Amino acid sequence: MSRPARFDRGHTDDLLTYLAASPSPYHAVANAAERLEKAGFRKVEETDAWDGTTGGKYVLRGGALIAWYVPEGAEPHTPFRIVGAHTDSPNLRVKPLPDTGAAGWRQVAVELYGGTLLNTWLDRDLGLAGRITLKDGRDVLVNIDRPLLRVPQLAIHLDRSANDGLKLDRQKHMQPIWGLGDVQEGDLIAFVAEEAGVDAAEVAGWDLMPHPVEAPAYLGRDRELVAGPRMDNLLSVHAGAAALAAAAATADLPHIPVLAAFDHEENGSQSDTGADGPLLGSVLERSVHARGGSPEDRARALAGTVCLSSDTGHAVHPNYPERHDPTHHPRANGGPILKVNVNMRYATDGSGRAIFAEACEKAGVPFQNFVSNNAMPCGTTIGPITAARHGIKTVDIGVAILSMHSARELCGADDPFLLANALTAFLEG
Structure with a gap:
């Protein structure tokens, strides 16, 4: 029997707010934590001893967040139901020596992060966000959310072949x-420190990134679409936080x-805050032990655990339909997608499909199937990493979008709340 929907278009309204307020992974986890706090969750420190009390708890580490809810009567071997997602998006990242320039222009030296669709960053008004670390070890979030930077494209008069194939040198x-003006060493960080209200001499490190300042927005004749930055994969983080609060x-x-x-x-997820790091395993193990569990209880708990790895996928592009599988055509507002790849670029198998189908049925949510065209390489997610690292049954799902890895992506306006309803039904078991 299907359950009444928990989320509607108001969820999508809140997603736009969340996207705009989360220009970096550090802001994304802080804003997700704020939503969980309002639902009664409390932060626990990794350096403290943990207790086995019931209720909602969460851990923050850099750009990662692990949150969980221990219900009344939970045993040490009670299995987990996990929604997995990621907070980072392809973008530009400020280098350790950021001040550079040429021909009378002052510039910021950046490195390319992830599989950035480079041309989408040209001629956009960009802000600057992230965190600065002070000498005393404190992190301070920074969000200069106004036009500050711009990557200027070469005029067509100076490159007559630009429309025949734009080629950008990454460096x-x-x-x-x-x-404008002469390059001054330390100028950018001094400016950022002033914006953050701290003494520049106290800044010991930084993790900063430009971001488009154009606000997320509804699009289309009937406002049936949403355009915005970092949907890959803050759309899933936002839905997961909402689903966890509802399940609690x-x-x-x-x-x-x-x-x-x-x-x-x-x-690649290989960091202390990535899916290929120890963070999730450590949190799950400590949760079991805090409830008086043994290594045997931990093994029993993980054996019954299921993870839905939620990440965006590809909707069929109307201008390039030949790039998609001819029999699998995910569409915007068609509901979340189930991702399958027999070479395990996605972790879904037949039994995983049954788990997700049951959750969607209970939520009254339609779902779609996604398979890559055999002639095209298939992407991957945290799903296979989670399955292999922890021995957890994992299913790859998500929302179908266009313009993946662009500075501004596009999805159906109904799909975010359809995903959140399916995730809630899954977490409720």
Whole structure:
């Protein structure tokens, strides 16, 4: 029997707010944590001893967040139900020596992060966000959310072949300008420190990234589409946080619902905050032990655990339909997609499909199937990494979008809340 929907278009309205307020992974986890706090969750420190009390808890580490809810009566061997996602998006990242320039222009030296669709960053008004680390070890979030930077494209008069095939040199052509005059060492960080209200002499490190300042927005004649930045994969982080908060309000949960939002998926997940790091395993193990569990209890809990790895996928592009599988055509507003790849670029198998289909049926949500064209390489997600690292049954799902890895992506306006409803039904078991 299907359950009444928890989320509607108001969820999508809140997603636009969340996207705009989350220009970096650090902001994304801070804003997700704020939503969980309002639902009664409390932060626990990794350096503290953990107790086995019931209720909602979460851990923050850099750009990663692990949150979980221990229901009344949970045993040490109670399995987990996990929604996995990632907080990072392909973009530009400020280098350790950021001040550069040429021909009287002051520029910011940037490195390319992940599989960035480079041309989408040209001629956009960009802000600057991330975190600065002070000498005393404190991190300070920074969000300069106004036009500050711009990566200027070469005029067509100076490159008559630009429309026949634009080729960008990753080192020379992607450095944004931010002013005029001579290059001054330390200038950018001094400016950022002033914006953050701290003494520049106290800044010991930084993780900063430009971001488009154009606001997310509804699009289309009937506002049936949403355009915005970082949907890959903050759309899933936002839906997962909403689903966890909703599941925590459910009585008699048979599992322990978990949200695992990792950093660094776009460059391989190999970090202390990535899916290929120890963070999730450590949190799950400590949760078992805090409830008086043994290694045997941990093994039993993981044996019954299921993870839905939620990430965006490809909707069929109307201008390039030949790039997609001819019999699998995910469409915007058709519901979440189930991702399958027999070479395990996605972790879904037949039994995983049954789990997701059951959750969608209970939520009253339609779902679609995604398979790559055999002639095209298939992407991957945190799903196979989670399955292999922890021995957890994992299913890859998501929302179909266009313009993946662009500075501004596009999805159906109904799909975010359809995903959130399916995730809630899954976490509720």
